[in-house]
Amino acid sequence: DIQMTQSPSSLSASVGDTVTITCQASQDINNYLNWYQQKPGNAPKLLINDASNLATGVPSRFSGGGSGTHFTFTISSLQPEDVATYYCQHFDSFPLTFGGGTKVEVK
């Protein structure tokens, strides 16, 4: 099974800051990497698929990058409404796995 290691597990930043989360896969996942946002009490929401494709309606301050086994997720100007937990997930092959999540807070 492919393991997804996400870091950090939590972070706190100021409004307007740039925030970066990393996700490491235990083997090459051919860029089949997705990022989800989960706000408290809500279902996850797809933000980025295939490592860097922004889902419909997602603000452009969100971006994704990387390839092979190392991926990044960036919020270029953190907003108060971005408080949430963010998860990476691979869709390269079954079984599917999620990263452990990164809780993002605003100072």
Added chain:
Amino acid sequence: QVQLQESGPGLVKPSETLSLICSVSGSSISSRSCWGWIRQPPGKGLEWIGNIGNLFDTEHTHYSPSLKSRVTMSLDTSKNQFSLRLSSVTAADTAVYYCARVYVQMDRQEAFDIWGHGTMVTVSS
């Protein structure tokens, strides 16, 4: 607009079978499509349970290895629903259960793009 809604008992006794239904509106599950179940124990992260679909004119399923011996998924095209059954449940199966649509591109499953709101299932006597 595609919408998914989970339904089922909120309380299940240990050793019994958890049964949930996901009702789909705005899209037909009888078309070439895939669907999934994901769960989230209280205060913890997301765990994939399995996917079911009919991309190749036959029903196909993929299950998490850790749950495979206890999981069954099925499609009910007459009701535009799909279901999850998890047998021999324990307290460790207490979680919010989500159903989701799988975004498919060129016959390849790519992401969970639309999610239900989730339903809390507690395993307790």
